Amino acid sequence: MIRIDKFLGNMGIGTRTEVQRMIRRGEVLVNGQAVRLPKEKIAEETDIVTVNGAPVAYRRHIYLMMNKPAGYVTATVDNLYPTVIELLDDPIVASKVMPAGRLDVDTEGFVFLTSDGALNHFVTGPKNHIRKTYYAEVEGVLGESDREAFESGIQLDDGYVTKPGKLEITKSAEISKCFVTISEGKFHQVKRMFLSLGKKVVYLKRIRMGNLDLDPRLEPGESRELTEDELALIKEER
Numbered sequence: 001m002i003r004i005d006k007f008l009g010n011m012g013i014g015t016r017t018e019v020q021r022m023i024r025r026g027e028v029l030v031n032g033q034a035v036r037l038p039k040e041k042i043a044e045e046t047d048i049v050t051v052n053g054a055p056v057a058y059r060r061h062i063y064l065m066m067n068k069p070a071g072y073v074t075a076t077v078d079n080l081y082p083t084v085i086e087l088l089d090d091p092i093v094a095s096k097v098m099p100a101g102r103l104d105v106d107t108e109g110f111v112f113l114t115s116d117g118a119l120n121h122f123v124t125g126p127k128n129h130i131r132k133t134y135y136a137e138v139e140g141v142l143g144e145s146d147r148e149a150f151e152s153g154i155q156l157d158d159g160y161v162t163k164p165g166k167l168e169i170t171k172s173a174e175i176s177k178c179f180v181t182i183s184e185g186k187f188h189q190v191k192r193m194f195l196s197l198g199k200k201v202v203y204l205k206r207i208r209m210g211n212l213d214l215d216p217r218l219e220p221g222e223s224r225e226l227t228e229d230e231l232a233l234i235k236e237e238r
């Protein structure tokens with residue numbers, strides 16, 4: 001049994017405050033009866049829940065989008081830094097999910113966390129080419145030759161030549177600003193791609209995975225459940 005407001009939150013219907021409002025307005029029915037109190041409990045696997053007439057399917061797994069702050073590691077345990085898991089306020093959720101892929105400790109932005117091991121594997125699998133887009137600030141002037149270098153693939157310090165990426169320059173100056181899209185996830189990849197071009201990344205934030213944008217309403221450290229549609233966008237190739 002689970003509280004109806006928590007269930008709706010977990011299924012990605014809205015924030016806890018939003019779903020409580022829906023409940024109070026009588027928009028939520030359980031087995032055909034309006035529920036009025038957010039604390040009412042339901043049997044999530046068997047009760048039939050609708051919101052404004054639309055059924056809410058029960059999902060066994062948890063799918064979260066987090067806006068990672070700098071200073072946190074994308075891991076479940078670490079002996080040096082706090083982990084992204086420690087940012088989750090629900091201990092049950094925290095015990096079930098794992099981050100899919102890694103961001104460096106000083107990188108901010110979109111981290112996808114899930115209890116679904118197969119999907120975690122899919123999202124991080126190099127063969128699946130899930131695109132990741134980053135906003136980067138870089139020391140030094142960026143130009144057409146840098147854009148072309150990203151487009152053809154860049155040789156890293158260990159000799160590996162990256163797959164083609166996309167560099168979109170929005171400001172070229174002493175500190176340049178740009179968006180970078182890559183479909184691999186080698187260790188420190190974006191920083192090392194720029195290093196090969198003689199430039200140092202001074203700020204990095206992941207803003208998109210697949211076709212899903214990081215929700216700009218999420219403050220650093222906050223996370224929220226994904227809807228089915230959003231989940232599909234992460235997996236979308238193009």
Ligand code: URA
Pocket residue numbers: 102103104105107187188189190191192204
């Ligand atoms: N590339 C990097 O260099 N760091 C990250 O955290 C992600 C991509």
